Amino acid sequence: xxxxxxxxxxxATEGAIVQINCTYxxxxxxxxxxxxxxxxxxxxxxxxxxxxxxxxxxxxxxxLSRSKGYSYLLLKELQMKDSASYLxxxxxxxxxxxxxxxGTMLLVSP
Amino acid sequence: xxxxxxxxxxxVRRRGQEARLRCSPMKGHSHVYWYRQLPEExxxxxxxxxxxxxxxxxxxxxxRFSAEFPKEGPSILRIQQVxxxxxxxxxxxxxxxxGTRELFFGEGSRLTVL
Numbered sequence: 001x002x003x004x005x006x007x008x009x010x011x012a013t014e015g016a017i018v019q020i021n022c023t024y025x026x027x028x029x030x031x032x033x034x035x036x037x038x039x040x041x042x043x044x045x046x047x048x049x050x051x052x053x054x055x056x057x058x059x060x061x062x063x064l065s066r067s068k069g070y071s072y073l074l075l076k077e078l079q080m081k082d083s084a085s086y087l088x089x090x091x092x093x094x095x096x097x098x099x100x101x102x103g104t105m106l107l108v109s110p
Numbered sequence: 111x112x113x114x115x116x117x118x119x120x121x122v123r124r125r126g127q128e129a130r131l132r133c134s135p136m137k138g139h140s141h142v143y144w145y146r147q148l149p150e151e152x153x154x155x156x157x158x159x160x161x162x163x164x165x166x167x168x169x170x171x172x173x174r175f176s177a178e179f180p181k182e183g184p185s186i187l188r189i190q191q192v193x194x195x196x197x198x199x200x201x202x203x204x205x206x207x208x209g210t211r212e213l214f215f216g217e218g219s220r221l222t223v224l
Contacts, residue, residue, distance in 0.1 A: 004152075035215075042114075042201065042215040043153070087152065097143065097166060098213065102152035 002026045004101035006088050011107045012078055020073045020104045022088035033098060034062050034073045035087040043087055047073065075106075083108045112137065114204050114216035115184075122222045129189040129196070131219045135204030141165075142185040143203045143213060144177060153201060159185060192223045 003025045012018040024032070031050040035043040049055055049064035049071060061074040073086055085103040092099070115134040123129050135142050140161050145153040155169040159179035170177065174192075179185040189196055199220045203213040 033212075042217045044215070045212045048212070089153075097155045097158055097169075099155065100145075100153040102150075 002090055002092065002099040004088055004090060004099060006086075006101045006104045008102070009105045009107070011109065014078055014080060014108055014110050016078050017074065017076050018078060018106065020075070020086050020088075020106065022071045022073070022101060024069050024071070024088070024090050024101075026069075026090050026092060026099075028092040029066060029090065031091045032062075032064055032071050033089040033091070034060075034071075035089065035100075037085045037087060037103065039084075046086075078108050080108050080110070082106065114139075114202055114214050116200075116202050116216035116219050118219060119217060120220050120222070122224060123192050124224050125193055126191050129192050129221055131187040131189075131200050131202075131221070132184040133187070133202030133204075133216060134184040135202075136214050139204035139206050139214070141205045141207065142179050143205075144185070144187050145201045145203065147199045147201060147218070149198075156187070189221070192221070194223045197221055197223045 006022045033048050034046040036046050037043040047062035049062050054063045059076045064071045085105050087103045088101040089098040114136055117132050142159045144156040147153050157170050157177045158166040162181050174190045176188045199218045201215050201218045203215045205213050
C-alpha cells in the first residue's frame with residue numbers, strides 16, 4: 001500500500017518563497033510527481049523526480065530524498081495565480097498508476 | 111492539438127439512475143486512467159485501461175462500476191444505480207505509454223446525485 005502525507009493548507013505572501021513538503025511510505029517506488037490544480041480545473045503536471053536531488057524549472061523546484069521518503073516543492077517569487085492545490089503523487093514499481101496525496105491548498109495574499 | 115476531452119462536464123442524476131462518463135484521450139495516447147475526487151479528498155485511482163484491455167482495476171468498487179476503452183471511440187466509465195455517495199468529480203488522464211513521466215488530465219466530469 002501507499003501512504004502520502006502533505007499539509008492541508010498553507011498561506012504565503014506575494015513575492016515570497018514557500019516550501020510544500022510531502023512524505024511517503026510505499027511498498028515500491030518509481031518516481032514522485034507534483035501537480036497543480038486550480039479549483040474546478042484539471043491537474044497539470046509540474047515536476048518529476050526519480051533520483052535524489054533537486055530539479056529546477058523556472059520558479060518551481062522539486063527535491064527528493066528516497067532514503068527519507070521525502071520530497072518538497074519550492075515555489076519562488078510567488079504570484080497571486082499560484083493560489084491552487086498542489087498534489088504530491090507517487091508511482092509504484094508497476095509503472096502503472098499514480099497514488100496521490102490529499103493535496104496542499106496554497107493561498108497567496110497580496 | 112486537443113487535450114484530454116471529457117463529457118459531460120456536469121451530470122445530474124437521481125438515485126438509482128445510471129451515469130455514463132466519456133473520455134477521449136489526447137491524440138496518440140493509448141493509455142487511459144480514471145480517478146475520482148471527493149470534496150476535500152485527493153485523487154483516488156479507479157482503473158487503468160489500454161485499448162480493449164483493463165490493465166488495473168484495483169481501485170474500482172466491486173459493484174455498480176465498470177469501465178471500458180473500446181478499439182474505436184472514447185473510454186467510458188459507467189456507474190449503475192447511482193447513490194448520493196457517488197457524487198464527485200471524475201477525472202480521466204491519458205499517456206502515450208506505460209511508465210511515462212507525465213499524465214495529461216481532462217477537465218473532469220462532475221456528477222451530482224440527488
